[in-house]
Amino acid sequence: MSDLYSKASLVMDPQLVDTGKxxxxxxxxxxxxxxxxxxxxxxxxxxxxNIEKETQNLLNYSNDFSQSAWVNTDAGVTGGQAGYxxxxxxxLLTKFTGGSFSRNAQGLSTSGVQVFSIYAKANxxxxxRLLGIGSSNNPYAYYDLSNGLLGAKxxxxxxxxxxxxxxxxxxxxxxxxxxxxxxxxxxxxGDGDFSTAGSIYIQDVQLEQGLVARDYIETTxxxxxxxxxxxxxxxxxxxxxxxxxxxxxxRQNIVNFSEYFEKLxxxxxxxxxxxxxxxxxxxxxxxxxxxxxxxxxxxxxFYHRTDPNLVLGxxxxxxxxxxxNGYNRCHLTFNSNDGTFSTDRAIFNLTDGSIVSQDADLFNxxxxxxxxxxxxxxxxxEALANADGTLLFGIVDDNNNIIFSGNGTDGLYxxxxxxxxxxxxxxxxxxxxxxPTYGSTVTRVLETCSTSSNASTFNSTEGxxxxxxEALANADVNRKISLNDGTSDNSxxxxxxxxxxxxxxxxxxxxTRILNLSVNNVxxxxxxxxxxxxKNSDYSVWIDGVELLTDSLADNIPANTLNKLSFDGGVGAxxxxxxxxxxxxxxxxxxxxELAALTTI
Numbered sequence: 001m002s003d004l005y006s007k008a009s010l011v012m013d014p015q016l017v018d019t020g021k022x023x024x025x026x027x028x029x030x031x032x033x034x035x036x037x038x039x040x041x042x043x044x045x046x047x048x049x050n051i052e053k054e055t056q057n058l059l060n061y062s063n064d065f066s067q068s069a070w071v072n073t074d075a076g077v078t079g080g081q082a083g084y085x086x087x088x089x090x091x092l093l094t095k096f097t098g099g100s101f102s103r104n105a106q107g108l109s110t111s112g113v114q115v116f117s118i119y120a121k122a123n124x125x126x127x128x129r130l131l132g133i134g135s136s137n138n139p140y141a142y143y144d145l146s147n148g149l150l151g152a153k154x155x156x157x158x159x160x161x162x163x164x165x166x167x168x169x170x171x172x173x174x175x176x177x178x179x180x181x182x183x184x185x186x187x188x189x190g191d192g193d194f195s196t197a198g199s200i201y202i203q204d205v206q207l208e209q210g211l212v213a214r215d216y217i218e219t220t221x222x223x224x225x226x227x228x229x230x231x232x233x234x235x236x237x238x239x240x241x242x243x244x245x246x247x248x249x250x251r252q253n254i255v256n257f258s259e260y261f262e263k264l265x266x267x268x269x270x271x272x273x274x275x276x277x278x279x280x281x282x283x284x285x286x287x288x289x290x291x292x293x294x295x296x297x298x299x300x301x302f303y304h305r306t307d308p309n310l311v312l313g314x315x316x317x318x319x320x321x322x323x324x325n326g327y328n329r330c331h332l333t334f335n336s337n338d339g340t341f342s343t344d345r346a347i348f349n350l351t352d353g354s355i356v357s358q359d360a361d362l363f364n365x366x367x368x369x370x371x372x373x374x375x376x377x378x379x380x381x382e383a384l385a386n387a388d389g390t391l392l393f394g395i396v397d398d399n400n401n402i403i404f405s406g407n408g409t410d411g412l413y414x415x416x417x418x419x420x421x422x423x424x425x426x427x428x429x430x431x432x433x434x435x436p437t438y439g440s441t442v443t444r445v446l447e448t449c450s451t452s453s454n455a456s457t458f459n460s461t462e463g464x465x466x467x468x469x470e471a472l473a474n475a476d477v478n479r480k481i482s483l484n485d486g487t488s489d490n491s492x493x494x495x496x497x498x499x500x501x502x503x504x505x506x507x508x509x510x511x512t513r514i515l516n517l518s519v520n521n522v523x524x525x526x527x528x529x530x531x532x533x534x535k536n537s538d539y540s541v542w543i544d545g546v547e548l549l550t551d552s553l554a555d556n557i558p559a560n561t562l563n564k565l566s567f568d569g570g571v572g573a574x575x576x577x578x579x580x581x582x583x584x585x586x587x588x589x590x591x592x593x594e595l596a597a598l599t600t601i
Contacts, residue, residue: 004598009457010565010585014245017233022245022449031454034565036233038447041225043434044234044246049371050284051416053436055227057217058110058207059183064220065091065202070106074099075187083203084119084169094199095125095187101194103131105184110207112439113158113260116183117173117213118205119165122146124198129186134178142191143172145200151191158262159211159277169201173213175277177260177439183207209438211259211277211287233449236433236579238368239470239527244579245449246433247567248472252443253418253435254306260438261289261302261414268303271296272395273408281415282321282370288415290325293395293406300406301394303335306419310383315363315422315429318391319378321370324350326410329396334362334381334389346379347396350412356400364430364473374415378431380422391419430473448575450566458483458562459587462535465492465565466598468581471524475500479577483562483585484570490561491570492534496524496578505532505541505549509557517541517549527581529599535589545600547592 005011011026012034024032041054061067065077074096083090095102120128122145131140134156141160142151148164158175165171185205189196204216217224228234235243257263262274273292281288293300310316322330333345346365347356353375358365365379383389395412397404416436422429435444451457467481478498484491489511495504501522507515515534519541522528531542536556541549565585567576590598 004590004594007586007588007590008584009587010451010583012583014233014235014243014580014582017235019229020231022233027457032451032457034449034451036447036449037231038445039230040443040445041230042228042234042444043436044228044236045238045370047237047243048284049237051282051434053227053283054225054229055214055217056208056223056225057219058108058223059106059205060219060221060223062206062217062219063089063204065093065104070104072104074102075104077104081201084121084165084167090121090201090203092123092199093185093187093202095197097197099197101186103184103186105182107182108207109181111179112209113175113177113211113257114180114207114209114438115173115175115211115213116207117171118185119169119171119203120145121169121201123200125187125189125196125200127151127188127190127193128172128200128202129188130172130174131184131186132174132176132178132180133182133184134176134180137176137178139174139176139178141174142188143170144191145170158260161213171213175211177263210436212285214285239579242581244470244581246579247447247449247575247577248432248444249575249577250443250446251420251432251435252441253437254421254441255304255417255419256437256440258417258435258437259287259415261291261417266304270302271298271300271406272302272411279323279325279413280372282374288323288413290411291395291414292409292411293327293404295406295408297403297405299394299402300411301392301402303390303392304417304419306389306391309387310385310389311421312383312386315380315382316389317364317378317380317420317422317429317431318418319376319431320393320417321374321376321415322348322350323373323375323413325413327395327412328398329356329400330377330412331392331394331396331402332377332379333392333394334379335392344381346377347400348375348377350375366431380429380431393417430476432472446575448568448572450568451564453486453563455560455563458565458585460490460559460562461556462589464531464533464586464590464595465494466529466531466582466584466586467494468527468529468583469576469578470527470581471496471578474523474525476524476577478574480569480574481576481583482566482568482570484564484566485561486564486570488570488573490557492532492557492562493569494530494532496576503530507534507557509555514555515539515551515553517551519543519548527579529601531590531595531599533589533595538589540595542595542599545596547595
């Protein structure tokens, strides 16, 4: 294989990426690097096996309380104090004598499910109050910095926590769902007591979307995002310890609150007891809900009514992450009561990761392990009417009954509910990676990837295009990987056809297709090593170590036209959606022995 590596003119093994770039190992002058675009955030499964999201701090000057972004009312701040992290970056927040509601505050404009957090330590005062000014409610919470206990909270607060960091420091956080115009920090005497002057230490304040406080992100003049932000390629570790470049179509999660299951109007829970932030989710943080079946003899589920309305003839995919918690089975149901769907249900076993049953109108039903007992269950169905649809998720007992009496203790853990509309413009009928939402629908846009023009890397008259790839589904829209001249007129194409099991291999010359080979009975949804050799009178296709196609066509595309490798047909059409483990280009036709070695699993 070392000899094959030396012969390759381009080698892309996705181990190293940067914003807007996927780097190639060869050529070493960086002229084979790939340009990558996706003008939205996204998620991936990282090397630790956890779902990784975009993170953010929505506040300005998150640890410089002397800036004008922070307004002191009957209070003052003094920097250079000993911090929780061994630095001298903490601040003394002092309440002046006579100030009833002394505070430090910052105005802003945010909305949705958010977490407000701060590191704090007692000084002459031993309590801190966090408050948000909202359009509907003013969520607040009190924290005892002398012993790490929680005080009172407003009824709109979803959750609040205090965690010891050491040396008297605590991280305090408050979770709420609100249209926010300001956040405030109060040094206080006690739970609801503003009477005494004094001071506390504060450091590193953060406001972010979600149900849990994450690692702190420093900001200055603007909010800062981290993680899988715009144009950051996704190296996904879902299937193995080696990453694959994940390329997906544009999709939208039409659920407004994908993690906040207590949101009335989005979710309606029947015969269930909910507890927020009750277990560690597939993110590796404690933002999963417990969903316990109460003692009623009946069904135990939630239903979600779609908004906007479903579209007649369109396919929809429903998915959720689930973990057993006393009960080991669950169901996804596309409800027929309003005529939007046929009555279709899939039941899943969370012990062995199997599909117990599925009704005939469902397709792409699957259950995928995510570690630590978590599975993602999914199913797709066609809408039968232009109307708001009703989708259900529920608990199933060990006898596959959806009607039973619970015990008020056992249930399931749930996280990350998603409903995707699936059509020809956004990809075909399969579930894609998780799209988190915190108050409105969210769209993850199409990803594109191609090399910059570089004629010296390619040979138009002979060579090999090699790809180690896995499609996201066996049947799908058309997807291509091509060597081209920036158009589709002159190109060497691997063509994942829309029908199940079909792959085409094509050559285009001056806009005319001069070669069209095809192989079927190949499951495109699993990883394959594929090599397409092209040379005048000597064409062949090798898949997983076996030569499957040959042709002796006596024609070539014009010399010196190929100058680009694209994960599409050459002009952006038919983008390849799938996982890419490796891509290589050879400027000469390899021998059968070399092709067998290159493509052997």
